Amino acid sequence: MGSELNVKLFSAADHLRSKMDASEYKDYLLGLIFYKYLSDKLLEKVVELADESLEKYDTQDKQTHLYHELLADEDTKSDLIETLVDTLGYDIEPKYLFNVLTNQAKQNVFQLNDLNKAFIDLSTKYDQFNGLFDDVDLNSKKLGSDDQQRNITITEVLKKLNDVDVIGHNGDVIGDAYEFLISQFASEAGKKAGEFYTPHEVSDMMARIVTIGQETKNLFSVFDPTMGSGSLMLNVRHYLVYPDSVKYHGQELNTTTYNLAKMNLILHGVDKEDMRLRNGDTLNKDWPTDEPYTFDAVLMNPPYSAKWSADKTFLDDSRFNRYGRLAPKSKADFAFLLHGYYHLKDSGTMAIVLPHGVLFRGAAEGVIRKKLLEDGSIDAIIGMPANLFFGTSIPTTVIILKKNRTSRDVLFIDASKEFTKGKNQNKLTEENIDKIVDTYKKREDIEKYAHVASFDEIKENDFNLNIPRYVDTFEEEEPINIIELSKEIVSLNDEIAQSEQEFLKLLDELKITDESKDIIAATKAVFQ
Template identity: 80%
Template sequence: MGAELNQKLFSAADNLRSKMDASEYKNYLLGLIFYKYLSDKLLQKVVELADMSLEEYDTQEKQTELYRELLSDEESKKDLIATLVDTLGYDIEPEYLFGVLTEQAKKNVFQLNELNKAFIQLSTEYVQFNGLFDDVDLQSKKLGSDDQQRNVTITEVIKKLNDVDVLGHDGDVIGDAYEFLISQFASEAGKKAGEFYTPHMVSDMMAQIVALGQEEKKLFSVFDPTMGSGSLMLNVRNYLTYPNNVKYHGQELNTTTYNLAKMNLILHGVDGEDMNLRNGDTLNRDWPMDEPYTFDSVVMNPPYSAKWSADDTFMDDSRFNRYGKLAPKSKADFAFLLHGYYHLKETGTMAIVLPHGVLFRGAAEGVIRKKLLEDGSIYAVIGMPANLFFGTSIPTTVIILKKNRTARDVLFIDASNDFIKGKNQNKLSEENIEKIIATYKERKDVEKYAHVASFDEIKENDYNLNIPRYVDTFEEEEPIDLAVVGAEIKELRKEKKVLEASLFETISSLQFGAENKEWIKGALEVFEHDE
């Protein structure tokens, strides 16, 4: 299914690739896929509400016909729309359905304005879609210099996207589509595209860890203060017994990405009342301030070593005031970590991805790290392979934090050598993840892989958490047998002699003209000299 989705996206992207870069056209593709999802979901709901079977109404055409029929009667129309709004949270008029627009596109009578009206209707009538389609700029000159050209461009894209099975897709459509679009075009989209996406396997590992020991909670809350596309938060529910009872709290600075996260949660069937999302700056002003402001799990993949104001007034901020120093202006890594940690429940678990520098850099970061270690806040440090993330090849570390611990030991796992090598990107296999999780649960020493360091050991290392200090992965090289090497050299010399003799014979027997006489003479002299 993944390969099929990727192929269709690649094909749809063809119509936009020459016109704009990947960081722009992904907005069109993802916005249109999202609109198709809303449209297809509505038709499926209509069949269900009419007490019909999806086996019988197995095409968009049949489903649309049924929808029009039910709307033709004023009485049933009122009831149907009220029920759709009540169950789905929205309705779409038949002429604006994605399938209907596609049919027009196939007959070349599609009008861009119709799609625009559809977006406006959803965005203005239903608060949850407010601003969600702003980045699908149908008037952009990049789509074409006039309305007709723009119409042609979107017509082609719609026709291709209509084949994507958004309801039957096994997994995370926006996430999968997004991951594909970034990986496929990472070189042209550059770092920007990868900033807000955590590769699926890393996300999966973090989700398993923060859910451990909390799987049976009847109500569960997850917080991601740098949520990007929202997939990191969504993954957590895969490891809970009551996945439908999760409250999602997230914040994102980039408006386009914030909208993407909202789409992603809606695509995953998350109800409006179960999501509390904010478009804003995580560090400059604390959020959430109102109850609930602590959560069962915190997951984060913040921008690495970003700049922030580090203003002195933050020393009075309850997120940072216990640690003696503020994270430096040029590296906000610890500011993000402390922000997330502040919002963690006493019984919760936090997982954050950061560059390795946070483990050993000195000055203010050293002061903060020492305080965290003295409090027993750092539970585990996992070293990840290099080149896992889009847009950066650096190796990263996943730090696990907990509150209220009496012990102050730290589990170190060096998973940096366990990965599948890819052409552009390294990947983690399921076995790689299972090994990390099993080691994390066991919390015991594993030769060349894991070590539980006591607080005294960490203190002796001057609170430096650089993984090689605790996990020795050094492999001794096999001793070289010089007698074997000598024998191999003798054998090679023998072979060389045989080849040279054969070459000498070949050159000697060549017919050549006067112009090549000198060259042949020189070549033969070389062989004679070697002899």
């Protein structure tokens, strides 16, 4: 069912794909799917509140008619709207329902302005939707050169999307389909994509590691200060006994991406009281500062080697003040790491994806790394294959951090050679992920794959954490047998000489013309 839904949703993009690149048309398609989901969900809720069955009201036209009837009755109208707002968190006027607008599109009487009003109505009435539809720019020239052309474009998209059943599935199907689309857009958008999506396999591995030992918690809190589309946070619940008790805390600098995360969480059935999301700069100003500000799990895939202010006042900031130096202006990697680590509970686990440079670069980064190692904060270093992430081919490392460890050793895993080669991106298989997670749990040496380095060993290496210093993956080539090689060379020379003789014989048998005499003579001279 999921793949069929994915295909239908993605085909709805056809009318936009030729007009703009993926990083732009994703905003239209994802915004419209989200609005359809809210609209369709409301209609089902109306049937439920009227004590009617979906067998009787089995089409959206029938559901809409029932909605009209209930709203026309002054005795039931206010109660119905109040209950919808209490249970769903919103209401939508019948004239703005997705299926009503689509019916107008089918009759060629649809007006873009009505859809625009629908977005404005929802966004202004309810805080949780504020700004969510800002990127669905219905006046963009990219949709068409004039209102009529833009109308036609959106009409076609609405008609395609209307055939998609976005709520008639069990579990997180629409949420997962949304996730699928985000990954497709990330793949198509290339360089611009890494900022909003972490490939599912990597996200999966990180989620499995941070939940180890915490699977049975009644309440579980997760924090991603560079949350992108929110996929890293959402993946955590697949490995918890009480997945509906997760509290999501996230921050994102890019407003469009922040809106995408908000939609993604709502489509995965996360209630508004279970999410605390913020659109802001993670490094510039600490957040959250009020309770709760530490979390069971911290997951991060920040922008690699980004620039930041590195202002000296940050040396007094409680996130950075115990490390003696600040991450350099041109490379904020350690600033992101320390921010996330500060917000980790004493009993929690953190996983962060960073470029390999953080493992061995010197100067300020070397000072910070040394302090983290002396404190026993770094639990494991996992070397990942190159070309896993959208928009960058560089190999990355996943660093696992914990607080209050009793040991200062570090587990090194070199998983860089174990992957499946894809057309554009390399991928981790389930077996690759299982091997990493099992190795992390067992914390034992595995030849050419894993090594537990003592603090003294790390100290001897001047606190350099470059993985090849600890995991030797060098494969010795088989020794060359000189006698056998000599025999092969003699045999090859004999074969070449025999082939030359046969070729010269063929030349002699050819019909000779005046024109070819010179060519044949020159050819023979080469072989004699």
